[in-house]
Amino acid sequence: MQDFFAAIGLVLVIEGLVYGGFPGLARKLAGDMLSMPENALWIAGLAAIAAGVGIVWLARGG
Template structure:
């Protein structure tokens, strides 16, 4: 459970860096996401999940 909370904290740090450090970029990315198809977003999400699992597996394995 501690690892999960640490991972969630790191996600919040990265999100905060984008929104706090580069708000114009965050707005641009948000508008680009709205114009993308659902299949493209789904594919990107699945790739991100696979990359995250691979990273955790390599680090913790």
């Protein structure tokens, strides 16, 4: 459970860096997502999940 909370904390840090450090870029990316087809968002989401699982697996000693 401790690892879960650490992971949530890291997600918040990364998102905070984007919104706090580059608010114009965050706004542009959000606008771009609105114009993307749902299928492209679905594929990008699945790719992000796969990459995340792979990174965790490697970090844990795979």
